[in-house]
Amino acid sequence: MNYFLYLKKIIMIKKIKVQKRISNRTYPSKLCKKEGCYSEFIPTDGRQVYCCSQHRIDSNNDKRKIVDKFESEFKIKAKQNRFVLKKINESAFYKNEKRVSKNLLIYEGYEFPIYHKKVIDKKINREILVCYEYGLILVDTNKKLYEIVILENIK
Ligand SMILES: [Zn+2]
Numbered sequence: 001m002n003y004f005l006y007l008k009k010i011i012m013i014k015k016i017k018v019q020k021r022i023s024n025r026t027y028p029s030k031l032c033k034k035e036g037c038y039s040e041f042i043p044t045d046g047r048q049v050y051c052c053s054q055h056r057i058d059s060n061n062d063k064r065k066i067v068d069k070f071e072s073e074f075k076i077k078a079k080q081n082r083f084v085l086k087k088i089n090e091s092a093f094y095k096n097e098k099r100v101s102k103n104l105l106i107y108e109g110y111e112f113p114i115y116h117k118k119v120i121d122k123k124i125n126r127e128i129l130v131c132y133e134y135g136l137i138l139v140d141t142n143k144k145l146y147e148i149v150i151l152e153n154i155k
Pocket residue numbers: 032033034037038039050051052055
């Protein structure tokens with residue numbers, strides 16, 4: 001091979017390499033986001049976060065499971081709260097007192113962070129923690145006393 005042809009060949013190879021780089025645009029390597037995988041991969045798309053499609057599917061299933069688990073745990077606790085409110089509301093003690101202490105609620109298994117929504121009753125300017133058809137209203141801040149209301153009865 002003469003020198004001229006040799007040079008021409010090298011230039012051709014270089015051109016092919018450059019063209020290839022432009023057409024197959026590469027992204028910086030990333031770590032797979034699937035829990036427990038952490039393989040390094042080169043994305044073929046800038047938004048790719050998993051090393052392979054199986055890990056994308058697995059990861060989305062895991063996320064769904066976490067959401068389902070959270071929802072079912074919430075439901076169990078909300079039902080428990082409803083049970084406690086019903087039990088106290090129907091007790092002779094509550095019918096007489098019309099108030100229940102925070103301690104008794106907690107003792108019976110009521111969980112304050114669990115409620116469906118918070119509503120402000122504008123008439124009395126108090127917050128109502130709504131759990132199913134029950135509402136719990138703090139009526140005495142110092143003594144931490146609550147009133148239980150059945151919401152259908154308010155409206
Ligand atoms: Zn992976």
